[in-house]
Amino acid sequence: MKDKKPPRSIRLDTDVDAWVKDRAKDSDRSVNAEINRLLRQAKEADEQKAQAA
Numbered sequence: 884m885k886d887k888k889p890p891r892s893i894r895l896d897t898d899v900d901a902w903v904k905d906r907a908k909d910s911d912r913s914v915n916a917e918i919n920r921l922l923r924q925a926k927e928a929d930e931q932k933a934q935a936a
Contacts, residue, residue, distance in 0.1 A: 903921070
């Protein structure tokens with residue numbers, strides 16, 4: 884079973900919210916899963932950038 888984490892509320896600009904919802908729908912994911920995927924990709928890119936420096 885996955886760890887239970889307390890919910891985190893974020894406010895997104897209207898255009899960003901619509902973009903995330905569209906991506907989630909196109910990828911057959913929940914909005915939460917899509918946000919997690921996008922943030923994980925950004926984190927990995929930052930880590931690779933730090934290693935290259």
